[in-house]
Amino acid sequence: AVVSTQSGHYGRELFKKVTVEDVTGFEGKYKGSEEEQQDVKKYYNSSKGDMDVIMSSIMTVMYDEEDRIRGIIEEMIAKKEVKKYKAYTQEEPKRRKKRMRDGKKEEKEAAQAKDEMADSEDALRQTISLRQEERGKKMDSFFAQLEAKYAPPAKKRKKK
Numbered sequence: 001a002v003v004s005t006q007s008g009h010y011g012r013e014l015f016k017k018v019t020v021e022d023v024t025g026f027e028g029k030y031k032g033s034e035e036e037q038q039d040v041k042k043y044y045n046s047s048k049g050d051m052d053v054i055m056s057s058i059m060t061v062m063y064d065e066e067d068r069i070r071g072i073i074e075e076m077i078a079k080k081e082v083k084k085y086k087a088y089t090q091e092e093p094k095r096r097k098k099r100m101r102d103g104k105k106e107e108k109e110a111a112q113a114k115d116e117m118a119d120s121e122d123a124l125r126q127t128i129s130l131r132q133e134e135r136g137k138k139m140d141s142f143f144a145q146l147e148a149k150y151a152p153p154a155k156k157r158k159k160k
Helices: 007-014 020-030 034-046 051-057 063-078 093-150
Strands: none
Touching: 034 051, 034 063, 051 063, 051 093, 063 093
């Protein structure tokens, strides 16, 4: 099988690079949209009202948005779009506190990982640059050795 050295370029041609602005833009369009409400309804029904599952399944939702999600669910219950589940109506307060605690911990870890990635990205660029320089020097040396070994020295022409 032939492997193209440009296969990475092919993927970039098909899909544009996702930026922070793209994610933020999507989040702005998604939150409060009909699609989000349908997702809340889907996860509420499939989990039978388990807020742990609902909060971890909805795209772009953060731990501090639970009241907003609960508001959507309450509205659906009031309109009789979904039925009341015991897991939702009788959830223990300590489960919600645990979600909040876990969410704050995850937020701190994400901030720390972001900082580490920024540092490691600079280090990675520097490492790649140094390796490219080393490879260039090795290739020059390699070609010089080949030339010395296999290319006969140029003979000087004698003038008559």
